[in-house]
Amino acid sequence: xxxxxxxxxxxxxxxxxxxxxxxxxxxxxxxxxxxxxxxxxxxxxxxxxxxxxxxxxxxxxxxxxxxxxxxxxxxxxxxxxxxxxxxxxxxxxxxxxxxxxxxxxxxxxxxxxxxxxxxxxxxxxxxxxxxxxxxxxxxxxxxxxxxxxxxxxxxxxxxxxxxxxxxxxxxxxxxxxxxxxxxxxxxxxxxxxxxxxxxxxxxxxxxxxxxxxxxxxxxxxxxxxxxxxxxxxxxxxxxxxxxxxxxxxxxxxxxxxxxxxxxxxxxxxxxxxxxxxxxxxxxxxxxxxxxxxxxxxxxxxxxxxxxxxxxxxxxxxxxxxxxxxxxxxxxxxxxxxxxxxxxxxxxxxxxxxxxxxxxxxxxxxxxxxxxxxxxxxxxxxxxxxxxxxxxxxxxxxxxxxxxxxxxxxxxxxxxxxxxxxxxxxxxxxxxxxxxxxxxxxxxxxxxxxxxxx
Ligand code: MN
Ligand code: MN
Numbered sequence: 334x335x336x337x338x339x340x341x342x343x344x345x346x347x348x349x350x351x352x353x354x355x356x357x358x359x360x361x362x363x364x365x366x367x368x369x370x371x372x373x374x375x376x377x378x379x380x381x382x383x384x385x386x387x388x389x390x391x392x393x394x395x396x397x398x399x400x401x402x403x404x405x406x407x408x409x410x411x412x413x414x415x416x417x418x419x420x421x422x423x424x425x426x427x428x429x430x431x432x433x434x435x436x437x438x439x440x441x442x443x444x445x446x447x448x449x450x451x452x453x454x455x456x457x458x459x460x461x462x463x464x465x466x467x468x469x470x471x472x473x474x475x476x477x478x479x480x481x482x483x484x485x486x487x488x489x490x491x492x493x494x495x496x497x498x499x500x501x502x503x504x505x506x507x508x509x510x511x512x513x514x515x516x517x518x519x520x521x522x523x524x525x526x527x528x529x530x531x532x533x534x535x536x537x538x539x540x541x542x543x544x545x546x547x548x549x550x551x552x553x554x555x556x557x558x559x560x561x562x563x564x565x566x567x568x569x570x571x572x573x574x575x576x577x578x579x580x581x582x583x584x585x586x587x588x589x590x591x592x593x594x595x596x597x598x599x600x601x602x603x604x605x606x607x608x609x610x611x612x613x614x615x616x617x618x619x620x621x622x623x624x625x626x627x628x629x630x631x632x633x634x635x636x637x638x639x640x641x642x643x644x645x646x647x648x649x650x651x652x653x654x655x656x657x658x659x660x661x662x663x664x665x666x667x668x669x670x671x672x673x674x675x676x677x678x679x680x681x682x683x684x685x686x687x688x689x690x691x692x693x694x695x696x697x698x699x700x701x702x703x704x705x706x707x708x709x710x711x712x713x714x715x716x717x718x719x720x721x722x723x724x725x726x727x728x729x730x731x732x733x734x735x736x737x738x739x740x741x742x743x744x745x746x747x748x749x750x751x752x753x754x755x756x757x758x759x760x761x762x763x764x765x766x767x768x769x770x771x772x773x774x775x776x777x778x779x780x781x782x783x784x785x786x
Contacts, residue, residue, distance in 0.1 A: 334724040335715070338686050339772035340579075354597075354778060355581060355771040361593045362571035362583040366488075367471045367564050368406045368615045368625075371429035371589060375408050375596055375613060376400070382600040384410060387635075393642045396604040401635045406615040407625040409635050410599055412785075414608040418640055419650040421657025422608040423785040424750075425595035426627065426741055427664060428617030431585040432456030432763050434463060434522055434565040436470075440558055441526075443540035448527040450495075452565055454519055456618030457763050461517040466765055467494035468524060472563035474553045482551045484561075487568040494568045495524045524565055567765040574768055580685075581774065586767040588617065590774060591663035591756045598781035608639075609785035617664075617741055627741035633748075655748035659710070661755040661784055662742035663777070665769075666690045666728045668758035678732040683758035688724025688776035692754035695730050697737020704742035706753035714753070714784070721783040724776045728758065755780060 339351075361378075365371035384398040393399065393413055400410040406429075414422075434452035441450055454460065469487025476482070487494045499517070500508050508516055530538030531545055547553050553561075571583030592613045599611040616626030623629065637651050666683045683690035693711065696703030718725050730738045746752040757777045760768040 334688065334719070334722055336687060336726050337724060339688055339724045339776060340686055351771050351775040352578075354775045357597070358590070358593050358774055359571035359573075359581060359583070362581075362585060362589055365429070365589055366469070366566050366585060367433075368429045369473070370471065371592060371613065372402060372405055372408045375410075375429075375592070376402065378596060378600060379408075379410055384600070387638060387642075390642060392644075393639060399639070401631075401638070403629070403631045404625055407613065407629070407631060409610065409612040409632060410596070411635075411639060412599060412602060412605065412609040413639075413643075414605045416606055416608075417645070417650075418608050418636070418643065419645065419653040419657070420607065421659065421750075422610050422636075422654065423605070424610040424612065424658055424660040424745070425599065425663050425781050425785065426612045426614065426660060426745060427591040427595050427662075427756075428588045428615065428621075428627070428741060429592045429613045430456070430615045430618050431566075431587060431589065432458045432618055434458075434468075434524070436472075436524075436558065436561065436563040436565065438559045438561075441540055441543060441555060443537040446528060446530075446539060447525055448539045448543045449523040450526050451520075452522050452524060454522060455564075459513070459764070460519060460522060461513060462764055463522055464497045464499040464517060466496060467568040468496050468565050469494060469568035470563050470565060472561060474551055474557050474561040474563070476553070476557055476560070482553065484551065484563055488570075495526055495565070497522055497524055579772070580768050580770050582766050582768050584765055584767070586757075586759055586769050587665045587762055588663070588756070590665060590759070590769050591777060594757070594774060594778040595661075595663045595781050598778050598785060602782060602785055605786055614741060617739075620739070621741055621744055627744045632745075655750060658748070658750040659784075660742075660745050660750055660752040661781065662704070662740050662745065662752055663781065664692075664740040664742075664754050664756045665759045665762060666692050666754070666756055667730050667762055668760045668770075670760055676731050676735045678729065681727065681729050682731075683726055683728035685758055685760065685770040686772050687726040687758075688773060689755055689780040690726050690728040690758050690773075692728055692730065692740075692756075695738050695740055695742070695754060698734060701737075702739055702743065704740070704746050704752055704754070706742070707751055710751040710753060714755075717783050718780060721779065723779045723783055724772075725780060
């Protein structure tokens with residue numbers, strides 16, 4: 334169903350299915366506010382669907398459901414198919430990191446009677462969007478003795494929230510003359526965390542009081558923050574958006590929307606012909622780098638481990654498994670915004686409610702850095718989706734030379750597998766509160782299911 338509005342002529346049953354599916358999606362978003370938490374939620378859902386850790390299996394055969402977790406920040410799940418893995422897999426890959434602010438390694442300081450924590454932003458953010466919002470902290474503090482404490486503040490009703498200050502309009506004449514890229518500078522994104530001085534303390538007594546709270550709550554001292562990973566994210570749950578409740582507003586939908594829909598598509602699939610895979614990676618927003626990003630050899634290693642447990646120890650089997658695979662790089666695209674139509678080419682951009690969107694290429698300035706998918710593969714996908722009545726559209730991230738973006742598509746394409754970006758259109762992408770349409774979320778799920786079945 335190409336370029337059609339999902340809601341036109343929709344059955345009552347399908348309408349209900351769309352709304353029901355999005356209840357699960359909202360719960361996932363509200364719980365999975367960092368990549369670590371997303372991995373944890375994914376593991377919970379996978380185990381409930383019968384998936385087991387790789388080390389829980391002695392051998393592997395068709396129908397087995399197995400997953401690998403990499404350093405708590407990257408999870409890869411496989412549903413073993415009837416054909417040998419070396420004949421190729423159908424892979425769904427999404428990223429579970431989202432733009433945010435990270436606490437610096439030496440974050441805590443006191444100034445003018447307030448205690449603040451210094452941050453360094455992660456991914457592409459419009460910095461001015463992060464001021465005067467309720468913010469939450471999530472992460473871990475790793476101690477020298479090898480233990481790790483979890484930090485979570487700001488999500489529950491009885492917990493405090495944190496925030497970043499901004500000038501009152503009355504005194505902002507100079508500030509308002511600045512340009513939007515710089516009038517809130519990165520170094521100004523410091524989070525206020527306290528104002529009560531510790532009794533009996535003379536110097537930096539407010540900071541001392543915050544340290545006392547950290548000691549009491551987490552058994553952590555100031556130096557322990559050096560080996561912490563604490564993310565500052567918008568506080569609050571995913572909500573229905575619009576008077577008709579047709580959309581979802583939440584933090585972190587790029588790309589947890591495609592992560593959730595890919596994951597559930599896999600969990601809902603019975604034993605397929607070809608092995609199906611869902612990989613949820615970290616670090617996409619900063620270039621897919623690091624041990625837990627898409628460029629890590631972890632994915633390739635897990636395929637080697639699978640083959641090994643199936644008695645395929647020949648290196649060429651691994652190479653064939655990768656080269657014979659097909660992949661949907663499940664990532665979001667920019668939706669046409671009625672307030673900002675000038676950045677899009679209306680014939681070649683994604684629209685809310687028109688279903689899953691295929692981006693043949695992303696990139697910028699002459700498709701630079703793009704995967705530029707094979708037309709043969711696109712024809713194959715059109716057939717599958719038309720046969721199953723899935724709503725889909727094509728898009729580009731903005732009109733020519735308006736900007737651009739990256740995904741993980743080109744990374745897996747290096748194995749000579751067929752890859753295309755396929756995901757959900759998003760409004761306010763990378764803002765603290767992003768918006769998706771429930772119909773598109775559901776069609777993405779149907780698309781991923783059709784692809785791997
Ligand atoms: Mn993305
Ligand atoms: Mn992004």
